[in-house]
Amino acid sequence: MGVRSEEKKCGGVLHGKYEFGRLLGYGTFAKVYLARNVRTGRNSAMKVVDKEKVIRAGMMEQMKREISVMRMVHHPNVVELHEVMASKSKIYLAMEFVRGGELFARASRGPMREDSARNYFQQLISAVDFCHSRGVYHRDLKPENLLLDVEGNLKVADFGLSALSDHLRQDGLLHTACGTPAYVAPEVIGRKGYDGAKADVWSCGVILFVLLAGYLPFHDTNVISMYRKIHRGDFKCPPWLSPESRRLITRMLDPNPSTRISTEQIMDSSWFNKSAPRKKTMATAKEYPPEFESNETETLNAFHIISLSEGFDLSPLFEEKKMEREELRFATTMPANSVVSKIEEVAKTKDFAVKKTETCVRLVRAESGRKERLEIAVDIFTVAPSFLVVEVKICVGDTVEYSQFCRKHLRPALKDVVWSSATAGGVESEN
Template sequence: MPEIEHAAAAEEETALFGKYELGRLLGCGAFAKVYYARNVKTGQSVAVKIINKKRLAGTGLAGNVKREITIMSKLHHPHIVRLHEVLATKTKIFFVIELVRGGELFAKISKGRFSEDLSRRYFHQLISAIGYCHSRGVFHRDLKPENLLLDENGNLKVSDFGLSAVQDQTRPDGLLHTLCGTPAYVAPEILAKKGYDGAKVDVWSCGVVLFVLAAGYLPFNDPQLMVMYKKIYKGDFRCPRWMSQEVRRFLSKLLDTNPDTRITVDAMIRDPWFRKGYKEVKFDEEVWSRGGR
């Protein structure tokens, strides 16, 4: 886990801890701001997510931030946003992360649906990252296009591990029991509140993401939340007429309301629709963790 360094508040105003020059604001949320920054020694461009501890304390989300640090520090994969280090003052926490220049996948899909081939390409990269997470005992639990970023080469990067769970959070029944995730992407077993398998929940969310990429809209949607939940619970969705039979069949395996029969990541990789143009992502995890390629 990256060591959290502490410094006097004044240091952050000019060069952050003497290591990073802060630049323009890239985005902001309720208790965090993200800035462009440059490593003073190496000249490397990074993003710095600055979290206000006081504002965070009022949200009850401090545990999420700690979890995100723990999880991101052990994930080293080409399709996962890299955490370089974590710094802190008395009032703020600084996540120094990989700068992903292409923006959110959400911004791209909001302009219109993707071709089946492009949808499949992004889906290959998403499943490569999620399969890797699951092999490390990490379940994302909040997969959606807003949490999927694109680099300058158009490659997908999974971000935002604030709602993630790790294997040791499971109860004696081997299941997770926390209600979380974004409503339209949430799996039916989470709504049932009976406990769920984190890997199966991620597969469902990946199915919703794939539908959005290929159709340009959500499979389960309604202005009334309870109506939408009923649709999710029943698996009540319709594919648009332009979708091929192959992708419809594949989606039905992902959006299977029964988690016991829902397709697994391993089975997905063997599926004919998925296999078209698929190349396994090969990388040296140790080299990648040190910032290499």
């Protein structure tokens, strides 16, 4: 049943309370509409979630977690959840309508002046520190998830990948790897357990670097090279950054979480305190003028990350790249020798000769195909302990023959060693 059908049941107004306007954004599981409370006149961003799709994807617990977190966290710099409603087929989340767009749009225009970047950063750390005090860890902090209101105030949004202190295992750590590649902490990649607060601090450090430098600290067109840089904390600040901002960023982007600076220490730093954050009261969402059909847009980042693999998923099974030479790539936490053994097994059943080392496998078909003898290279890269990236590519031969081999034989043979999208997207239970 659609939104309009639900409205008709209530005389044109959802639950006798909300009138729907234009569509603001959408994802696989939900749509976001501009909605007006007919009793108060307040505008909201109404997220309409399809229950059946969420249940079918096994994400109902994640949905409940997001709602629980947003109910817990009331802070001027966090998008407010006004109300949750439900019908047989839909879940409705009436949220604060933030009209100023994403911080990403502002950051993409180039480096900011330090006072402007500091203002946004102060608000971000204030919100993140408050969340941590409530046992909430965001785990996907990035400029796309930081919204700005019409006055330029920052609002943290999209808690779809967040975790609660209840999700800590007996070692006191979180273990589900999630986030967005360029902003994720090295210990999250390593998958050996991590402190959610320290992981959020790393992401905040990347955000501060982006605001001041105008580009990402660990950006690389090769994802393997990027993760190696993250694991080493290998970055360089541009020359226009002040010594104080450099010191703070370096302490936040410390690859060792045990020595990485905390939010409390950030707020005590000299750079952070050069100008005090503007005081704000714990007010309800700002009442905006009745511009009910304005043109601002709001994206549904959390659902895009989960459903479209925009987050920390290198690929749900394989990532296929349309390049000059065909490539497949997947991530795994299995030992390299296990991956090699699986590849060797399937290769021998299809008349490939196998040449192997610890980090490389070469498959050579005994007989020539449509063009010439097919040769395939499989390279194994250690990005971090217990985290490998495997690249499969054609060296010589027919690409159609190569694609058929990968699709019909290699994929099924490796399905048990590939790091699944459920784990990578943060859907996996922490317990």
